[in-house]
Amino acid sequence: MKFPHLFQTLKIGKLISANRIESAPMSVVNTTPEGYLTSENIAHYELRAQGGAGIVSIGESLVHPSGNSHDRMIPLYDSRCLPSLITAVEAIKRHGALASLQLNHAGMRANPKFCPEGKVYGPESIESYVYGSPVIKLDPEMIHSLVEAYGDAAEMAKLAGADMCMVHGGHGWILAQFLSPYSNHRNDEFGGSLENRARLSLMVIENIRKKCGPDFPIEFRMSGDEFMEGGMTQEEGIELAKILDGKVDILHVSATTFLDKEASIRMFPTSFAERGCNVYLAAAIKKVVTKSLVCTLGGLDAPEHMERILAEEQADLVAIGRGLLADPYLPHKAKNGLESDITPCIRCMLCISNNFVPYVKYATMLSRCSVNPVIGRELEFSALPQPKSRKKVLIIGGGPGGLTAALTAADRGHEVILCEKRGVLGGALRYATHPGFKADLRAYTELLIQRVLDQAIQIRLNTEVTPEIAREIGADLIIAALGAELCVPAIPGVDGEDVYLATALNSYEDLPGKKIVVVGGGLVGCEEGLALAQEGREVMIVEQLSAAAQDAPIIHWKAMMKEMRNMENLQLLLDSTCFKIVPKGVWIKDADGRERLLEADAVLIATGLKANREAAEAFRCCAPAFRVIGDSLKPAKIVDAVWGGYSAALDA
Numbered sequence: 001m002k003f004p005h006l007f008q009t010l011k012i013g014k015l016i017s018a019n020r021i022e023s024a025p026m027s028v029v030n031t032t033p034e035g036y037l038t039s040e041n042i043a044h045y046e047l048r049a050q051g052g053a054g055i056v057s058i059g060e061s062l063v064h065p066s067g068n069s070h071d072r073m074i075p076l077y078d079s080r081c082l083p084s085l086i087t088a089v090e091a092i093k094r095h096g097a098l099a100s101l102q103l104n105h106a107g108m109r110a111n112p113k114f115c116p117e118g119k120v121y122g123p124e125s126i127e128s129y130v131y132g133s134p135v136i137k138l139d140p141e142m143i144h145s146l147v148e149a150y151g152d153a154a155e156m157a158k159l160a161g162a163d164m165c166m167v168h169g170g171h172g173w174i175l176a177q178f179l180s181p182y183s184n185h186r187n188d189e190f191g192g193s194l195e196n197r198a199r200l201s202l203m204v205i206e207n208i209r210k211k212c213g214p215d216f217p218i219e220f221r222m223s224g225d226e227f228m229e230g231g232m233t234q235e236e237g238i239e240l241a242k243i244l245d246g247k248v249d250i251l252h253v254s255a256t257t258f259l260d261k262e263a264s265i266r267m268f269p270t271s272f273a274e275r276g277c278n279v280y281l282a283a284a285i286k287k288v289v290t291k292s293l294v295c296t297l298g299g300l301d302a303p304e305h306m307e308r309i310l311a312e313e314q315a316d317l318v319a320i321g322r323g324l325l326a327d328p329y330l331p332h333k334a335k336n337g338l339e340s341d342i343t344p345c346i347r348c349m350l351c352i353s354n355n356f357v358p359y360v361k362y363a364t365m366l367s368r369c370s371v372n373p374v375i376g377r378e379l380e381f382s383a384l385p386q387p388k389s390r391k392k393v394l395i396i397g398g399g400p401g402g403l404t405a406a407l408t409a410a411d412r413g414h415e416v417i418l419c420e421k422r423g424v425l426g427g428a429l430r431y432a433t434h435p436g437f438k439a440d441l442r443a444y445t446e447l448l449i450q451r452v453l454d455q456a457i458q459i460r461l462n463t464e465v466t467p468e469i470a471r472e473i474g475a476d477l478i479i480a481a482l483g484a485e486l487c488v489p490a491i492p493g494v495d496g497e498d499v500y501l502a503t504a505l506n507s508y509e510d511l512p513g514k515k516i517v518v519v520g521g522g523l524v525g526c527e528e529g530l531a532l533a534q535e536g537r538e539v540m541i542v543e544q545l546s547a548a549a550q551d552a553p554i555i556h557w558k559a560m561m562k563e564m565r566n567m568e569n570l571q572l573l574l575d576s577t578c579f580k581i582v583p584k585g586v587w588i589k590d591a592d593g594r595e596r597l598l599e600a601d602a603v604l605i606a607t608g609l610k611a612n613r614e615a616a617e618a619f620r621c622c623a624p625a626f627r628v629i630g631d632s633l634k635p636a637k638i639v640d641a642v643w644g645g646y647s648a649a650l651d652a
Ligand SMILES: Cc1cc2nc3c(=O)[nH]c(=O)nc-3n(C[C@H](O)[C@H](O)[C@H](O)COP(=O)(O)O)c2cc1C
Pocket: 024, 025, 026, 027, 058, 059, 060, 102, 168, 171, 221, 254, 267, 268, 269, 297, 298, 299, 300, 319, 320, 321, 322, 323, 351, 352
């Protein structure tokens, strides 16, 4: 066995997990209005058990209505949640995984909109950091009711058949609000020393033990460091672990607190963070605890890496969140020597951005994954009917949409011809992967290409397909995935010598000189500008609008803006229009109408894309069935290209 530590069984109290991989709690937000899991939600969780995770945690479930942070949370205080919960737990357990349920109360971070009488509670009377509403200080009597609520909720989880529970004591929810010196300034037995601040957590644990018995393991999720001024430090995190040692079965060490508006960058480590950037927090705790198991997570998805963490005794088990959305079969693949076929999470942050309140004003509330079109649609695609006959599918364009279409069609037994006009596959992914922080996307691109090479797919590179050629091929289905072209603005001087198009750049070495002006501050312009600044160039990004990269998933956007702010050699000029390019410079006009020259050795144009729709349409009548996908339909994101390719190929 290549990963003996990862696939060693793990004893948790009297339970045995088949391996050391836990599917991290990831809530779904499209439950019923009451918060009950739907068949789609159940299929979503079940897939991770099918994929081989030893433990599958169902995300944030509510212990009391007053702690509702994002609506539609599973109401563990209401026994009407049982039918769907029992079904979910059964679905997880029937694949041999242990089912766990996360218990939570949002405290002062509850959204008053979703709480009875709009009232929210916390360790002290202040204004809610997130919603600005008044927070009611919990008095000792209320604290005791809250403790009972946690115990009752655990009892409900147990009744539903869950093997264990995870108490959320991190990320700035109510237990963490009491634990953190940032949010707890009480001067009673629940405030002051760490022992006092930990009292509520200990009472909760004790109440769960009382109601569920010793054989119902408790995992305690904590922040090993809140990374916030005035918050819990790593030293305090270690002391807290010592207090909890032996009282809980697993210490699950995450990081940061939602009380810090930028915390999500490290809580769900973005592509700017090292994979496993929080492992050292668990490792330090593992050194000092003797009774509880220690779990680590944060950007983990490579079996070699996780194996090393376990072999070096930095933790007893690992949890994976986004990596199991990108590839729920990661555990099975790693166990069976297929690790090179694991789809990497590209950490685009789509799964935890626009679908979630309170990150955005109107959340989509749907689970989606850029690289796994099945996520959020598990039920729909769990039992696809086999194609009635073998068809010939012609795919024009070898970008992410075309590659996905080719793979899907070939997987379903069709004859596939993939034509690409360039000499390489990858399409827009080729230029999108230049920045150093795009290593995840590079790995994904290489994997897609490798999969296509390994399949029985006829690949024709350097082949510009014409309608005549397409007709000659005689396909049953043509999928046009021709991508998009850069919209080159009609600015005088744009055809100058030192002007480069972002989509045509092979490498940053192509750009001469030190000073670079990037025209266009969308996602592409910002990423390219940031990467160039990280290379040591002096960069100015010129954007017409008053906000940059509004097309980025919100958490990626936050992380990118933070990186950009930290670069002294990078300036983002908003509300500024480039109206002329001259040798060695770019003329801009700012919001006040002031004109000025920005000196530049090279100008990079990143002003948005235009779909190759017309070129795609030329193939419409060349086969009985025809689909246009990806950027050639409308310039969009990888998720759209992958979904387009997948769904179009299923129609063959
Ligand atoms: C879509 C999504 C939903 C999440 N929901 C929860 C949740 O309900 N409770 C929780 O404690 N963490 C939640 N998290 C955080 C994960 O459990 C995990 O801590 C985080 O994603 C970092 O792990 P990863 O880098 O392996 O994704 C969620 C993360 C994602 C991506």
